[in-house]
Amino acid sequence: MATTITKENLYKKVNLKPTEYKSDQEVRWCPGCGDHAIYNAILKTWSELGIPKEKIAVISGIGCSSRFPYYVDVYGFHTIHGRAGAISSGFKTARPDMSVWQITGDGDGLAIGGNHLIHECRRNIDLNIILFNNEIYGLTKGQYSPTSRFGQITKTSPYGTIERPFNVGQLVLGANGSFFARTIDAYIKESVEVYKAAEYHKGTSVVEVLQNCVIYNNGAHAEITNKETRKERQIWLKHGEPMIFGENNDKGLILENERLKVVKIGENGITEKDILVHDAKTDNLGLHLMLATMSYPEYPIAMGVIRDVSRPTYDELMEKQIDEIRQKSKIKTVQDLLNSGNTWEIK
Numbered sequence: 001m002a003t004t005i006t007k008e009n010l011y012k013k014v015n016l017k018p019t020e021y022k023s024d025q026e027v028r029w030c031p032g033c034g035d036h037a038i039y040n041a042i043l044k045t046w047s048e049l050g051i052p053k054e055k056i057a058v059i060s061g062i063g064c065s066s067r068f069p070y071y072v073d074v075y076g077f078h079t080i081h082g083r084a085g086a087i088s089s090g091f092k093t094a095r096p097d098m099s100v101w102q103i104t105g106d107g108d109g110l111a112i113g114g115n116h117l118i119h120e121c122r123r124n125i126d127l128n129i130i131l132f133n134n135e136i137y138g139l140t141k142g143q144y145s146p147t148s149r150f151g152q153i154t155k156t157s158p159y160g161t162i163e164r165p166f167n168v169g170q171l172v173l174g175a176n177g178s179f180f181a182r183t184i185d186a187y188i189k190e191s192v193e194v195y196k197a198a199e200y201h202k203g204t205s206v207v208e209v210l211q212n213c214v215i216y217n218n219g220a221h222a223e224i225t226n227k228e229t230r231k232e233r234q235i236w237l238k239h240g241e242p243m244i245f246g247e248n249n250d251k252g253l254i255l256e257n258e259r260l261k262v263v264k265i266g267e268n269g270i271t272e273k274d275i276l277v278h279d280a281k282t283d284n285l286g287l288h289l290m291l292a293t294m295s296y297p298e299y300p301i302a303m304g305v306i307r308d309v310s311r312p313t314y315d316e317l318m319e320k321q322i323d324e325i326r327q328k329s330k331i332k333t334v335q336d337l338l339n340s341g342n343t344w345e346i347k
């Protein structure tokens with residue numbers, strides 16, 4: 001009988017500082033790039049979770065974010081464009097004892113690798129996908145990506161794009177994803193909590209990180225992250241807590257006519273009790289979709305863990321199936337297979 005790998009027995013915790021997960025390679029992201037903050041938050045997450053280095057595999061595709069494996073002293077694959085998902089899936093199913101972190105960007109993960117990403121969500125393989133969303137191709141110097149805004153002027157859309165962008169959450173939930181969260185590159189404390197939740201989740205966890213590319217799309221997320229207005233434009237969701245936001249924590253979300261609505265606490269008889277309580281664990285896909293697709297100015301942008309539902313993982317089901325078939329079959333080993341009858345002796 002195969003040993004079932006659970007989150008509890010995945011690894012024996014170690015005590016390492018975040019810096020001890022760094023490799024000796026020079027970090028070559030541009031000064032001021034949001035990738036530096038994401039890198040530091042992930043190192044902090046591993047340190048706080050106490051994951052041994054030899055139990056981590058970082059698998060990336062191509063793009064600025066995909067340089068990540070060079071900078072960490074853990075197992076790593078810098079694979080080919082858009083194919084990190086295929087390698088991660090194969091790796092995790094072969095090595096269920098490893099903590100797998102797939103690093104990708106909006107171009108690598110949603111254009112070239114879009115097909116792999118949706119099937120990872122559907123299959124629910126137990127790995128963490130960290131998607132750096134800077135709404136541009138940075139490494140290749142500024143072409144529009146599947147998350148660039150409609151009308152955005154880029155090197156490949158000099159008159160403005162005529163494509164509707166993907167909303168990452170909508171795509172993940174549409175592909176029956178079991179975990180979706182959103183965070184911001186520079187928000188280290190909040191990001192660490194989100195990455196930890198992704199690691200605790202058994203299944204495919206997709207974390208969209210709003211990342212700033214200072215060179216080719218500077219300020220892409222400024223309307224949400226701007227210091228003066230961010231409290232009005234972000235809502236940090238916490239499972240089991242009312243969905244409240246605003247400079248004075250006096251705004252909240254309610255359901256009205258099957259749509260979300262922003263209300264002000266204290267106005268029109270609205271009290272905190274009327275505000276919806278966030279349930280990330282419910283299978284109510286409709287509500288999670290509404291939260292994931294909220295956009296400014298009608299709504300604040302939903303941050304934190306939006307969906308975290310439990311369902312069997314592909315790797316678990318595969319192990320179980322192999323085990324069951326092996327029990328029933330006369331063929332237990334490769335040697336048995338070679339001697340199973342469909343072989344010929346050549347004289």
Ligand code: SF4
Nearest residue numbers: 030033064138213214
């Ligand atoms: Fe970061 Fe943009 Fe520079 Fe790439 S090009 S390293 S995304 S700032």
